[in-house]
Amino acid sequence: AQKITQTQPGMFVQEKEAVTLDCTYDTSDQSYGLFWYKQPSSGEMIFLIYQGSYDEQNATEGRYSLNFQKARKSANLVISASQLGDSAMYFCAMKLTGGGNKLTFGTGTQLKVEL
């Protein structure tokens, strides 16, 4: 069975600084996708970025980039130039290609951006 591990329950970063949120995963499958979601206090889940297991380049979406290290089974999220509005819960998730589109979520990291 697949597993996602987020070891940082909480992180603080100063405004305009970059921050890395850690995510490691465990699966024996070769084909999978990795996702990051942001959940503000309102509760909605906002899709941020996607990385496929066969993608050779790290995914980037605006200020978000995914540091994908396949051999180490890590998929860290990097947020550059942090903004106060980035304060939220962040979840890493994985979907196996043959897994019926089911997502497995990590436990999340609470990010607080400070002035």
Next chain:
Amino acid sequence: GAVVSQHPSRVICKSGTSVKIECRSLDFQATTMFWYRQFPKKSLMLMATSNEGSKATYEQGVEKDKFLINHASLTLSTLTVTSAHPEDSSFYICSATPGLAKETQYFGPGTRLLVL
């Protein structure tokens, strides 16, 4: 991105009553919808996978008679919490996917259920 709506956003009910939560994909056809439950400051826990026109597949430990799921069309799935009790109070989130492997699940805004 695609839009998924959820209704109601908040509901308070008395113990013993049933509550129905609707999940709609507004601008795409969702072959599969998912229902999650989330406790405060915790991760999302998948309850069941709902496929249009067939019975839902429940995760281990989720009572299918307690949480009734109906996926009547490609744009609508409903979750009914039957005979709700205070321990059913939680945040329920649905998601929908068009089904492509690379496609993310699109999440609804969630429903906060409080059972008194």
